[in-house]
Amino acid sequence: MASAAVPILERTVAEVGGVEGLRHLAQACRPVVIRGVCSDWPAMQMSVQSNDAVLAYLARFDSGSTAEYFAGPPNLCGRYHYGDGPGGFNFARETIAVRQAIARIAANAQDAGETGYLGSLPTDHHFPGFAEANPCALLPPNVRPRIWLGNASTVACHYDTYDNLACAVAGRRRFTLYPPDAIGDLYVGPIDHTLSGQPISLAAGAASNDPQYPRFAAARARAVMVDLAPGDALYLPKLWWHQVEALDPVNILVNYWWDGFSAGPDAPHTAMLLAMIAIAERPAAERDAWRAYFDHYVFRPDGHPLAHMPDAQHRVLGPLGQGNYGRIRALVMRLLRGQ
Structure with missing residues (x-):
């Protein structure tokens, strides 16, 4: 008999309280939705005004760096995955100026000429000063944020080897979660030829009831869907599988990776x-x-x-x-x- 889905806890940022409160929650190795984590950030307030306002706010911190930009045709609908394109993927990678990428993402939101995406940009390098202007009270200062910015997209189901606090700043985010012990039912792809670092579930990205993946039905029965509005965050323990959908024409997520229980440098x-x-x-x-x-x-x-x-x-x-x-x-x- 398949295991049941694990209920997802929900707390307000006031209920969590701070660094020690989040550490206490993390000991259970269960995802927790935390409402209002970044509601008072200037970045989030700009997103309430408009897409143009929040992109202009972000551009103010631009250091002039370059980054890897994912670009896909309109019919991709932002679903980045394996495919017949360059390197065996269904999207193209370009190294361009971050400012240029922001402009393309803004243009895409207007005319849907392509779908674009910037992922895992360390703010200290690409947007110096952003972290100080938009601080997170749930983590110590040495845990530094990263920014994920793009149009509507679906990031393939994967896991991280670090604890993750994912904060929705602009646009809605939908996470589909599977527990670590579902790994055998997810039909995981190679570990050394990945979309962006981590292995992904082939079954979670396939058509419903694909006969190639008969065991996925057991994983699907345990899936839990979590929706974040701007201002909300999801604490995601290491090794939890997650597919991430950015649901609006412009989406910004700020995340923090750290190992809350490390005894030393070895992972x-x-x-x-x-x-x-x-x-x-x-x-x-x-x-x-x-x-x-x-x-x-x-x-x-x-x-x-x-x-x-x-x-x-x-x-x-x-x-x-x-x-x-x-x-x-x-x-x-x-x-x-x-x-």
Whole structure:
């Protein structure tokens, strides 16, 4: 029997309260809609006036940089995906001045001559001063924003390896969410030939009931749709799958990526890639044996592996913050060097 969809929590920014409030919510690894996160931002207030006003406001911060611009024909309807075009995609990529891209997006909103998109632009580089003029009270200052700007579009269903706070500034956004353990039913594409960094679900972007993807029905039954109006935000835990639709002729989203529970510089995704080359093609019985060891030492469903011994005897299996992170890391680096 397929698992049921996970209900999405909804809070106001006042109910979350601040940095510690968001961290507390994040411990459950569940998406949370937070209403009113950026309602008082000048950028959001400009979007209420008009598309031209918010684009002009954004252009005031333009540093004169260039960026990668996605362009597609009108019949694409902004659905960026694989295809027969350049590099095996259904859209073209151009490196152009950000100011020129903003002008094209504005023109597209008027005549629909193409659909255009700028994604994941760090504000400190492309729009210096924007973050200070439009601050987020839910995150520490060292977590820096990125801007996503374009016409109506659909970004293919993917996951991120960081926690994500996505704030709708201009235009409405619709997120279709799938939990991490739906991955086997999503028919994920290659990890090294992607649209824009992360692997995507082929099934979520296909026609309904496509016979190539029979298991997708189980994932679809667990999907949850979330709509954001300008001013709203979605906290999205790492590894949650999400398709993102920008519903209006001009859309601006500001997002923040961070790892809220990192113990050091090493990322879980890196560990997974190493495990793939070390374990994935071993015999099934051996993989089962390693699964038991990963459960015991890493995932710990039965608690700490040395719970039967005094804390003082846990040595490198003691708390990472007591120097054991560095000790284990040094051991791993020696082993990788063959020492």
